[in-house]
Amino acid sequence: MLTRALIVVLAILNVGVASWWLLRSEPAPATPPQPATGVAELRWLPGGTDAAAVAQTSAATATEALQEREAAPSAAVAATEAPATPPPAEGAPPANAAPAVAAAAKPAAPVVETPAIAKPAAEKPAAPPRCVALGPFADRAAAVAAQGRAGSLLAPARLREQPAASGSTRYRVLLPAAASREEAQATVKRIVAAGLSDYYIISQGEESNAIALGQYRNREGAERRIAAVKAAGFQPRLVASGDAGQWWLEGQLAAGSEPKQVQQRSGATQQRSLECTRLR
Template identity: 30%
Template sequence: MLLRALVLLLVILNLGVAAWWALRDTPVESAPLPAETAPTLTLLPPQAAPQAPMPLAEAFESEEAAALDGDSDGDAVAAPRCVALGPFADVAARDAARRRLASDGARVFAREVAVAPRGWRVWLPPQRDRAAADAMAARLRAAGIEDQYVIADGDDAHGIALGRFDSEAPAQARVEALRTAGFAAQAEPIGGQVQPWLDALVDAATADAALRTRTGAARVEPGHCATAQDAG
């Protein structure tokens, strides 16, 4: 009887254990905790040092250069041209024209141009009157000098012409021969003179006709401004 009770108890215990095992909850696995990460140092990009303010003088120069660059994009300003103006009647007329051009803003340079003579003449200067001139002509003929005549009128009236030559050398030889014979002859160039001219740097748009009107010059030609500036 006791044995049967023990066996029954064991059976009940086994059934209880089996029921507990079958009915127990499945343990839920907890998610692993994230590993702690060490704090990191983030480097920011280097910042440029603050620029010092530009000095006023440099700022003005920069603005002026920018303005000039802007002007260069527009129409180019034509360079002035060099002209020669002349010949003038005399130095006074040339100087008056020079002042007018200078007042217009032109650069002006004065110069003289020697004009080659057309020839040379040998003569005796005017005598006191026509009678004295005729007497001198008679003396010349008596000395064997036939190539001569008395000048009848003009500024040289009562002078005695003694020959005309193409160049100076034969004219001077004629003078020496006459002086050896006792006559105070002279040699002078014919038509040779010094003409007043101007060289000027003027606005390229100024017409030649306007320059002649403004200055009274007889002609307008290409000038020699570089030579004039070097000489000045």
């Protein structure tokens, strides 16, 4: 039973293989690769060492033929275009020897070193201003003279009066004494017409018939009063009474000057450091 089954299976397989063989299509013949122009086709030859030698000989022959084909047009063009060059004389150097010798004899270009750019030095900050007070001077005239001697070493400069320590100094604004009481009263009428107040006629003493226009504890107030009286058309004068004060010359030192140098030039007996903000 098993034998029959195997025979049937083998018969079916044979029938299937025979049908496939009969019905299959013929494969298209493979197109051999076209060799490059001028290059010999390499083919496989059966055999051992003799076949390899034959293949090498064929390749060498094909290479020589290709070189001859390429050299033939170039030689023809060179023959027609290039002029005939006479052969160099025996012992003469070749044509390209001169450029080579010139190139060898030419000195090499010197190497120029770029100098390093020095960084600018940082600017030093400006020195802060210094101010001094020079004195003391007995009166305003002496302080003005000292200011003139100091000159440009102390600029800007100003005069300052320091009251006496006791505080008893007083400043009076006066109009010169008139020749008579009637003349003094006529001057008072002019003062009133000018809009001034705070006045009285001195009736006795050395300043009799003089007109007093105010008394002040500091010079600044007295000088403001004098300015107002002058603006009204009068010529008052300032009279100090009590203990006399002291005068000082204050200012800012010029660049490069020293306090000792300014003190010697001005003739002051003392010099003190001063805050510059006090001059503003």
